[in-house]
Amino acid sequence: MKILALRGENLASIQHPFEIDFVNSRLGEAGLFAITGKTGAGKSTLLDAICLALYDRMPRLQANKKNDAEIGLGDEAARLKANDVRSILSRGKAEGYAEVDFKANDGSCWRAHWHVRRARGKADGRVQASEQWLENLENGQRFSGKKQEVLGEIERLVGLSYEQFRRAVMLPQGDFAAFLKASTDERAALLERMTGGEIYSRLSVAAYEKSKAEKNALETLREKLGGICILPEEEKTELREKLEAEKASLEGVLAQLDTLKNYRQTLASHAELENALAAAIAQSEEAEKALKEATPRRDELSMVEKVQPAHADFTQLQHTRLSLTQLKNNIESRTAALQTLTGEIITATDALTASQNILSTAQAQWVEAEPKLRRASEMDTEHRAIKQQLDDMQGQLQERDGKINKARAEFEQKRRAHYQLEEQIAALKHELAQFGDFSGIAEQYQPVLDNLEQYLVANRQYAEAEAEIQKLQHFQQQVERDLAGISRQQEILAKERGQLEEQLADADTDTLEKAQKEDYARYEQLQQRHEHFRKLQYASNEWLNLLEHKARLIQEKNSLTSVIESATKQLSDIEPTFNTRVAQYEEAERALNQSMAVVSLAEYRSQLEEGQPCPLCGSGHHPYREHNPVVEGVLGSQRQRLQTLQSELRQLESERHYFHQQRQQAQQQMPHWEQQWQELDYHVQRQKALLAPLLEEAGEVTEYLEHDDPNAFGSWVDESHQKAKENYQEMESLYHTLENRRQRLGYVQRWQQQLMQLGQRENQLQTHAHQVAQQKTQSDERIKALQERLVAAKESIRSRHNALDDLYGDSSWLNMLQHYGAERYIREMQQRIKHYLSLREKLQECEKQLTPLVPDMAALEQALKTLQLHQNEAIDAYHILAEKAQQQYKARRAVLDVDDLAGYEASLKSALETARSREKECEAVLSSLTEKRAADRAALEAAEAQRKDTDKQHREVVHRWLKWQQTFNLTESALIQLLAKDANWVTSERAALKALDDAMQVASTLRNEREGRLRESQEAVDQALTWLTERGADDDEKATALKNALDVQKAEIEESVFSVRRTLEASEQAEAQAGELRSQLEKQQQHAEMWMKIADLIGSASGNKFRNLAQSLTLQQLVLEANVHLQELAPRYALQTVPSSPLSLQVVDHDMGDEVRSVESLSGGESFLVSLALALALASLAADTRQLGSLFIDEGFGTLDPDSLEMALACLDTLQADGRQIGVISHVGTLVERIGTQVTVEALGGGVSRVQVRG
Helix, strand or coil: CEEEEEEEECECCECCCEEEECCCCHHHHHCEEEEECCCCCCHHHHHHHHHHHHHCCCHHHCCCCCCCCEECCCCHHHCEECCCHHHHECCCCCEEEEEEEEECCCCCEEEEEEEEEEHHHCCCCCECCCEEEEEECCCCCECCCCHHHHHHHHHHHHCCCHHHHHHHCEECHHHHHHHHCCCHHHHHHHHHHHHCCHHHHHHHHHHHHHHHHHHHHHHHHHHHHHCCCCCCHHHHHHHHHHHHHHHHHHHHHHHHHHHHHHHHHHHHHHHHHHHHHHHHHHHHHHHHHHHHHCHHHHHHHHHHHHCHHHHHHHHHHHHHHHHHHHHHHHHHHHHHHHHHHHHHHHHHHHHHHHHHHHHHHHHHHHHHHHHHHHHHHHHHHHHHHHHHHHHHHHHHHHHHHHHHHHHHHHHHHHHHHHHHHHHHHHHHHHHHHCCCCHHHHHHCHHHHHHHHHHHHHHHHHHHHHHHHHHHHHHHHHHHHHHHHHHHHHHHHHHHHHHHHHHHHHHCCHHHHHHHHHHHHHHHHHHHHHHHHHHHHHHHHHHHHHHHHHHHHHHHHHHHHHHHHHHHHHHHHHHHHHHHHHHHHHHHHHHHHHHHHHHCCCHHHHCCCCCCCCCCCCCCCCCCCCCCCHHHHHHHHHHHHHHHHHHHHHHHHHHHHHHHHHHHHHHHHHHHHHHHHHHHHHHHHHHHHHHHHHHHHHCCCCCHHHHCCCHHHHHHHHHHHHHHHHHHHHHHHHHHHHHHHHHHHHHHHHHHHHHHHHHHHHHHHHHHHHHHHHHHHHHHHHHHHHHHHHHHHHHHHHHHHHHHHHHHHCCCHHHHHHHHHCHHHHHHHHHHHHHHHHHHHHHHHHHHHHHCCHHHHHHHHHHHHHHHHHHHHHHHHHHHHHHHHHHHHHHHHHHHCCCCCHHHHHHHHHHHHHHHHHHHHHHHHHHHHHHHHHHHHHHHHHHHHHHHHHHHHHHHHHHHHHHHHHHHHCCCHHHHHHHHCCCHHHHHHHHHHHHHHHHHHHHHHHHHHHHHHHHHHCHHHHHHHHHHHHHCCCCCHHHHHHHHHHHHHHHHHHHHHHHHHHHHHHHHHHHHHHHHHHHHHHHHHHHHHHHHHHHHHHHCCCCCHHHHHHHHHHHHHHHHHHHHHHHHHHCCCEEEEEECCEEEEEEEEEHHHCCEEEEHHHCCHHHHHHHHHHHHHHHHHHHCCHHHCCEEEEECCCCCCCHHHHHHHHHHHHHHHCCCCEEEEECCCHHHHHHCCCEEEEEEEECCEEEEEEEC
16 A cells, blocks of 8 residues: 555645645655755644544544543534644635545555535535545546445455554654653553553453452451341240230230220210201291281282283383483483574685685795795705715715825824834844853753753652562561461361360251151241131131121112102102192282283372362262272182182191102202212122132132122121131141241251351451462562663663763753752753744844835835825815805805705695685584584474374373373372382292292101101111210210220230241341352352452552563563564664563663673664554554555654764665655754755644645
């Protein structure tokens, strides 16, 4: 695989399009080339572009792959994560790309293209997803597929994964230079990062954590087993006896509570019935009283119904009276309105004459002003044109003044800048001269700082290693004392184990456990059967209560059915008689009404006066004005008959209502009975469903549940109680046997537990001894490694001391370092170097700025003179035009001395239009008033005619109204009072009277029903009183006290039962748990020992143990590959691993008789050779480097002296002689000068760079 060409645009600082042809240009001829440029110019961006085009990834983001924070200044949606490769797009650019031409392993040529853009092609748009394509350069055909498929095809053609490509093509030579001088742990970490072996550290930490977790789990099981408490057999026997006694006491208390509850409910029900009966008697008496008091209301209702025929005439009389009053008022108001309208017509006529005069005056004014307005308007137009020219000229004058002032200010600014730059240059040169010989160090400061830092690191490592060796020696002495103590404890535990094993051998544990298991199973069966009998007894009692309730409901239904049938028969007997009385009443009522028609005006006869005409007949003689005995006798007889019939009807209606109410009440109680029957049936079915399985489980027949006879079922219940008693006796006997055997097994279990605890203690001691021995071994190895580090650190101190002496020329640096301290000395030196470089850059910048100022100042002076000349000419023209504008304004004022012509013209037109509108309004008002007066006269005449007709109707209605008064023999006020009661009052009153009758019927029926129920409950009440009196609970307070006492006793017994049962269950669970824990402990012991062995081999908290082991093997393979490359590059040297330290390296010098040297003793050039060989070896491990036609070496030349640099160049020439093209990335000037062909990344300023090929 070989890189043929690289192209790109808008990648980080490289914003200009660039193309690097590695084959058909000077690069292809050279073989070895340098990629140069200042720090930050964008040299590494070229390598990023290659990786982007091929793999959509970047090397510089690898170390930052966990940083997923979103960065940017815009909104959150527009931000990118810190490890997103799209962040390489140049700031302020809409799109960018990277493109690589390469030759695949099969010899075909391809082009890989990577492209990223912003939304809508705008620089502020959101960054879109990157795109990638692959094209065959020989036939121009593109590979079709998704992005991941394209990446897979590129990897197949290149023959390398991304990680392999990064290690094989872009050699990490700089990392290996640091690798040679690192400590053992640091060297393992560097090798891990370069080879990608992070998994070994994770495995080491995982093994350590797993071993730790398994040991913790083992200790937890031991603590659990030691914390289990098992009760002795004597205590468990006592607890079981106590449990049975408490259960029997609880059953007795529950039976007393049930009886007390039932008897109290009986007494409460009886008291409720007595209260209900008293309420029913009171209700019956109240209803009867209400019936008597309602007799006047019945008479009034009858009279209101009789006078209803007169209601229509009464309503018409009121209507005609109201109409006459309204008509009279209407005639008077219309007469007054006619008089008012006549006055308004006279006023309107005068207003019309005045408006006509105003209109004539306005027309004359408009005719005179119209010609002057036209002339003045024309002159104003001319004046505005001249004024606009003046404004334009004035704006131009002001703009030119601004340009003159700006040019003058710019010229003055340039002059001041020129003076200031000359002063700054002089000051900077003077200050730079003060540095003297230090300027040489400042120019080459990096080697000084690197050697000084390595010197200080070596000193620190030497002191740390020496202190740690002393600490480890004290630790080994303590370890030896711990091992002696562990050995003594192990001998004591072995004696105790022998004694316990002899005791267990004498006990027949298996036989005892087998018999105990069989008896315990039988005991559980008996216990289950006992619980079944208890449930069966409770369910049987509930069944008997349901049967008794069912019998009571059947009796209640029979009683309701009898009431309904009796009431229905009585109603059928009363109905014919009631209908006959109704017909007789209606006939008598009609006869009385006919008689009343003759004397309907009796009240008005008393008001007649002899000689005055009668309003009805007109006669002046009134013979019956005071008395008419015949008529009064007939009327009295008819009224008596009607009252008798009315009384009989009321009696029949009351009886009919009573029986109807009685039937209705019984019918209303039937749904309640049905609901109770349904509820009972639900409880019966539910209880049957509960009881049937219990009977079948007990082996009994369920035919008792199909009959309602409680006596037969009670006999079976007695037999069930006897069986339960026999089962309980057998269970008690077996319980004692189990307890005796459990006590014997308890001793055996305690011996086994003690034996197991001894084993645990022995295992703990063995584990502790193993850990202590391991710690001793580790400390020995650590002391040996530290001693080697002391030697290496001492050698590094010597070599760095010599290098610093060469750079400074003497040892003055050491005195200053010791005087000021390392931190202060380095900080002050860095500050001084920084200050020197800053002054030098400022001097260069000032000289650069001073050069263009002189020509710029001359050009500005000439431009200023030209602008001033043009400004003077424009001012003269402005004054001439202003004089002309003044003369034209005076002529305009002579024509019409008015400023606002439009306003003046509008006012004249408005006055004319207002006069015309006023004339039209006056004409309209006069016409409207005339029409209204004619309409009012016609309406007045119509009202007069309507009043005459209404007056005639009123006299006819008065005549009929007087006749009605005579018909009903009532005064006018009495008749009006009766007619005032409307149909709603009649309906309401009739319903209220009927409600009184219904209430009487209901109260009577309710009273009879409650008297019967009270008699039925008396027997149960007597029985309850007898039981309560025997126990001193004959009132509510004592009964409540008795219940509270029983509840307290019940709660105490239940608490005691629960406590005893919980204690027994906890003991049984503890025994079972102990057996399970022993089994778990044995398995966990084996599991923990396995993981402890694994942890001993590879585990450590930091991951160093397995990492160092794996990396030592990797380093051995790497050394073999590196020696192959060293044989080609520099046959004089060979690498070896130090036998006692697998991660340490040493160098064999074949030219010095195979002398073995430490890597710290290598010179700069030798270090470069060794690190380059290691980098090539790593590339060989990642891929076959013989198939790679392109290699890139990034940095690693900063610490090389001239001789070492020469050696490095010779090595690079050897590499490229094999046909590989090698690119060296560096900013070292000497190296760049020695390599003729260069790819230069030139910084243009403002964060922008440019790529060029030179040489």
